[in-house]
Amino acid sequence: MTKKILIVGGAGFIGSHVNKALNQKDFETVILDNLSTGAKESVVRGEFVEGNFGDRSLLDRLFSRHNFDAVIHLAALTDVGESVRNPARYYKNNVADTLTLLDAMVDHKVDIIIFSSSAAIYGAPLSNYVKESHPAEPINPYGRTKLMVEKILDDYHAAYGLKSCSLRYFNAAGGDPQGEIKNFKKKENNLIPIVLRSLIDKTGVPIFGTDYSTPDGTGVRDYVHVMDVADAHILAMEKLFNEPGTFCYNLGNGRGYSVLEVIRAAEKITGLKVDAVKSARRPGDPATLVADASRAEKELGWNRQYPSLESIVEHAWLSYSTAD
Ligand SMILES: NC(=O)c1ccc[n+]([C@@H]2O[C@H](COP(=O)([O-])OP(=O)(O)OC[C@H]3O[C@@H](n4cnc5c(N)ncnc54)[C@H](O)[C@@H]3O)[C@@H](O)[C@H]2O)c1
Incomplete structure (x- = not known):
């Protein structure tokens, strides 16, 4: 039933x-x-x-x-x-x-x-x-x-x-891969939508911290x-x-992407240049924060269909570029 x-x-x-x-x-x-x-x-x-x-x-x-x-x-x-x-x-x-x-x-x-x-x-x-x-x-x-x-x-x-x-x-x-669900959010809290929104609104994107102990110096997070x-x-x-x-x-994705990697992916998908502005670290922000999601994989049988940063950014962009 x-x-x-x-x-x-x-x-x-x-x-x-x-x-x-x-x-x-x-x-x-x-x-x-x-x-x-x-x-x-x-x-x-x-x-x-x-x-x-x-x-x-x-x-x-x-x-x-x-x-x-x-x-x-x-x-x-x-x-x-x-x-x-x-x-x-x-x-x-x-x-x-x-x-x-x-x-x-x-x-x-x-x-x-x-x-x-x-x-x-x-x-x-x-x-x-x-x-x-x-x-x-x-x-x-x-x-x-x-x-x-x-x-x-x-x-x-x-x-x-x-x-x-x-x-x-x-x-x-990310977003709906079929583009049916649009993004109507007035205020964004997460990096990927902030970066994409900056391309629509033609504003700068602050990078909080460029001297972390990560491969490119910017913070690494799990998207x-x-x-x-x-x-x-x-x-x-x-x-x-x-x-x-x-x-x-x-x-979580189980792997992290840096702020610069997100910016590069956004530029590649949209063909537009992100106006990235180097800024100071924010207090309390760790260098790296990534999920160990192995419990959900094992106990729920969870398999991620879209782990790549490019597909996440591409589908997020679809939800903006098709929104009225
Ligand atoms: N987006 C993320 O990455 C993330 C990360 C960790 C946790 N979460 C949690 O996931 C949930 C969904 O997040 P989201 O990003 O979709 O946020 P969102 O703001 O888009 O969705 C929250 C929804 O709850 C509704 N809502 C809030 N208070 C309500 C109320 N009192 N009565 C009825 N509706 C109410 C809002 O109108 C909105 O549609 C939240 O609980 C959030 O804390 C989100």
């Missing part, structure tokens, strides 16, 4: 790709999003409901109307800098409202949740490659909201039997294709359909 999934935050960058991937695998989807950073146009399949996931009466109506088999919860505020300036907003939206969602799930007997966690829970990395067993010591409120929800999920599993999987994304990037991230949600959900528990997985 077709399974029905509630995608909370499904109008956002990652959620819109998760939604498409689920529909391609014949799941039915309902998308709940308040459009604070997402766009309705990104919801290319399923039923869209505009609203806040902290609104208990809206959740009650949704859970009564549909028999959901699982919830995928991607909704969050994601700007690290803003989380430092306005932590109250982040704890309310990302933690308190998530409790409302979890309580509604428990009351309506929906017992599977996939949660969008983040590499930000690790804080300052102790090694270049980070495994799930790395100490979780986030260094900003955004990262702490993610870690708190992971802990709450452990407790809800122990007490109420809620099955959960926290997916700790590194830098999700993972958003469709590969989307596939992992389906695998994680299928695991929970068959197995109770609470799990966490790193989702």
Whole structure:
């Protein structure tokens, strides 16, 4: 029988790709999003409901109307800098409202949740490659909201039997290879979209630090294709359909690319010149941060279809160059 999934935050960058991937695998989807950073146009399949996931009466109506088999919860505020300036907003939206969602799930007997966690829970990395067993010591409120929800999920599993999987994304990037999902984001936080956006807006791109102990002196990060991230949600959900528990997985490419490599790839794909501006290091930025994603490979059978930086940049560019 077709399974029905509630995608909370499904109008956002990652959620819109998760939604498409689920529909391609014949799941039915309902998308709940308040459009604070997402766009309705990104919801290319399923039923869209505009609203806040902290609104208990809206959740009650949704859970009564549909028999959901699982919830995928991607909704969050994601700007690290803003989380430092306005932590109250982040704890309310990302933690308190998530409790409302979890309580509604428990009351309506929906017992599977996939949660969008983040590499930000690790804080300052102790090694270049980070495994799930790395100490979780986030260094900003955004990262702490993610870690708190992971802990709450452990407790809800122990007490109420809620099955959960926290997916700790590194830098999700790229776009829909078919170009159907466009990029409507007003503000970008990640390097690849910042570089591509600079080509459209004709602005400079600061390179924060050119004297790191990396092959070309610029910071190395893990960029993972958003469709590969989307596939992992389906695998994680299928695991929970068959197995109770609470799990966490790193989702990353497993290899890093430097800022200069990203800039060169963007120039090659677009044929345009990036106006790169050498700048000082930012405090707290490590030289290298790359996922060890071997647990997701082994336990979920996760295989990345698009590991190359060029395909990630190419598909991201497609989402810009075709957006109105
Ligand atoms: N993009 C990345 O590389 C990355 C890395 C690590 C973790 N994450 C996490 O993945 C998730 C998705 O990230 P994204 O990059 O797609 O961000 P995004 O901003 O594009 O998507 C978040 C979506 O949640 C919605 N939303 C926020 N608060 C809401 C609320 N109270 N009610 C209803 N909808 C609400 C927004 O409108 C948006 O559509 C987030 O939880 C983020 O913390 C993303």
